[in-house]
Amino acid sequence: MASFSALALDLTDHEQAGKRLYREGLSSSDVQLQARVGASDMAVPASVLPCASCHGSDGRGRAEGGVRPPSLDWRRLALGQGTREANGRTYPAYTDSSLARAIQQGVDPAGNRLDPAMPRFELTLADQRNLTAYLKRLAQERDPGVEEGVLRLGTLLPASGPLADAGHVIRAVLQDGVAQLNQQGGIHGRRLELVVLDPGADPASAERALQRLLGQERVFALVSPLAPMLDQRLTTLLGAQNVPLIGSTPRSGGSAQIFDPLPGLPEQLLSLAGHARTALGLAPGELRVVYAGNEQAALAEQVRERLLQQGWATPAIQVFDGQAVDGPGIIFLGRAQAFAELAAALQAAGRQPYLFAASSQVAGAVARLPEQWSRRLFLAYPYVPGDWTEQGLATLAGLQQRQGLDPRQASLQVSTLCALRLLSEALKQIGRDASREQLITALEGLHDVATGLTPALGFGPGRRQGMAGAHVVAVDLPGPHFTAVTPYRPVPVTP
Numbered sequence: 202m203a204s205f206s207a208l209a210l211d212l213t214d215h216e217q218a219g220k221r222l223y224r225e226g227l228s229s230s231d232v233q234l235q236a237r238v239g240a241s242d243m244a245v246p247a248s249v250l251p252c253a254s255c256h257g258s259d260g261r262g263r264a265e266g267g268v269r270p271p272s273l274d275w276r277r278l279a280l281g282q283g284t285r286e287a288n289g290r291t292y293p294a295y296t297d298s299s300l301a302r303a304i305q306q307g308v309d310p311a312g313n314r315l316d317p318a319m320p321r322f323e324l325t326l327a328d329q330r331n332l333t334a335y336l337k338r339l340a341q342e343r344d345p346g347v348e349e350g351v352l353r354l355g356t357l358l359p360a361s362g363p364l365a366d367a368g369h370v371i372r373a374v375l376q377d378g379v380a381q382l383n384q385q386g387g388i389h390g391r392r393l394e395l396v397v398l399d400p401g402a403d404p405a406s407a408e409r410a411l412q413r414l415l416g417q418e419r420v421f422a423l424v425s426p427l428a429p430m431l432d433q434r435l436t437t438l439l440g441a442q443n444v445p446l447i448g449s450t451p452r453s454g455g456s457a458q459i460f461d462p463l464p465g466l467p468e469q470l471l472s473l474a475g476h477a478r479t480a481l482g483l484a485p486g487e488l489r490v491v492y493a494g495n496e497q498a499a500l501a502e503q504v505r506e507r508l509l510q511q512g513w514a515t516p517a518i519q520v521f522d523g524q525a526v527d528g529p530g531i532i533f534l535g536r537a538q539a540f541a542e543l544a545a546a547l548q549a550a551g552r553q554p555y556l557f558a559a560s561s562q563v564a565g566a567v568a569r570l571p572e573q574w575s576r577r578l579f580l581a582y583p584y585v586p587g588d589w590t591e592q593g594l595a596t597l598a599g600l601q602q603r604q605g606l607d608p609r610q611a612s613l614q615v616s617t618l619c620a621l622r623l624l625s626e627a628l629k630q631i632g633r634d635a636s637r638e639q640l641i642t643a644l645e646g647l648h649d650v651a652t653g654l655t656p657a658l659g660f661g662p663g664r665r666q667g668m669a670g671a672h673v674v675a676v677d678l679p680g681p682h683f684t685a686v687t688p689y690r691p692v693p694v695t696p
């Protein structure tokens with residue numbers, strides 16, 4: 202990790218040590234630094250209250266709350282003549298020694314007491330010197346990928362193997378979108394640049410590719426990568442450098458940095474459960490969660506837990522292994538082939554439960570199902586034709602035509618378009634002084650973004666999926682014919 206940060210900036214050793222103190226509250230020596238907090242001067246380790254936790258790792262301060270941590274931009278604090286102003290105090294320019302007094306004793310250059318919300322830090326001489334050196338650089342220090350005329354984005358897309366086809370589609374959509382944005386002048390005067398690397402076939406090669414994106418290639422944020430083998434590692438590696446990613450859902454739980462425009466599988470399946478209860482009248486004990494394939498087990502368990510929270514009495518999850526599962530309603534997670542086998546096994550046993558699944562997983566098996574499943578099968582779709590506006594359709598058709606993309610792969614095209622749309626929206630909002638932290642805050646603040654292809658999308662504090670649920674669609678056979686029976690309504694979030 203250290204080698205990354207060294208690559209990402211040109212700081213001297215002193216400045217680097219100052220940065221560690223600023224961000225993590227750690228001394229360059231072995232001492233544990235203390236901060237004195239509040240009017241009572243209570244001592245806490247500085248590592249619990251590093252400067253960055255209040256002033257932001259970009260030093261821009263915070264815009265909300267009562268007494269606000271001001272911006273620590275050195276130009277504002279110390280350069281030039283004239284008085285400055287913060288939280289009603291006025292004072293002349295800071296010098297190195299008055300800055301040390303503010304940090305250690307809580308007085309500004311005019312002798313005003315700082316509000317006790319600003320802790321007093323007990324620093325060694327060396328630590329104070331390092332910290333001051335870093336504060337002089339802080340405002341110039343930009344996150345990687347933000348340059349004078351260029352903003353660099355990155356992604357990981359396999360060029361061979363089973364995901365190559367999808368990788369090709371995503372790449373075409375991203376490159377097309379970036380070209381369109383650049384034609385309109387880029388974002389805040391910066392041209393967007395897209396770096397595409399191949400994650401290869403295994404977790405190790407994928408991790409190397411990611412490290413290269415973040416290190417050598419210096420990308421600012423990631424968009425729509427396709428590297429399922431990274432999963433847990435992706436979350437950890439992005440978290441360590443606060444790298445925003447938009448357009449993916451980690452299978453293994455959430456991450457503060459990862460945003461997905463479309464709903465995850467659990468939310469989609471919960472919409473189906475809602476329909477099972479309100480429209481089909483299934484009782485709390487009548488829904489089973491069945492999965493095929495080990496990689497689905499964790500998701501299946503998540504779904505069951507969420508069902509229990511919503512008042513279902515769903516028994517333990519079951520793995521499908523060719524048997525005819527019992528129960529009046531079955532929520533299925535797994536691939537199309539296994540789904541077709543489940544339907545056949547049930548049929549052979551003379552059973553005809555309601556089946557619920559995500560269209561993204563099982564759509565491939567639906568056309569071949571026998572007629573007896575007509576209106577017994579319900580699929581979750583993040584969006585349906587009713588969500589498509591004329592403009593949305595024109596955008597999609599234009600893209601398909603320019604890039605020679607197959608309309609049958611529209612769902613991948615739509616999800617990638619949405620990711621790029623939300624990303625560029627947030628980038629526009631944060632202005633030219635873009636930092637990763639600001640991008641994450643801006644993404645979090647997006648509400649009701651109309652895409653013309655999906656229901657309105659948006660995130661929120663702690664909310665990382667653009668939609669919390671899906672449309673419920675009934676399947677008529679033979680055909681198949683699809684009828685939207687319950688429109689998308691956000692599934693209530695239980696903490």
Ligand code: HEC
Nearest residue numbers: 250251252255268269270271287288303309315316318319
């Ligand atoms: C718990 C939150 C918190 C932490 C941690 C914190 N500060 Fe502050 N800081 C504040 C607040 C709030 C103010 C505004 C006080 C006021 O205006 O009276 C402030 C004010 C300041 C000022 C005065 C700026 C001015 O314009 O007069 C400086 C300099 C400063 N902080 C530096 C630091 C440094 C360096 C660290 C880490 C060693 C740090 N702060 C840690 C909350 C914090």
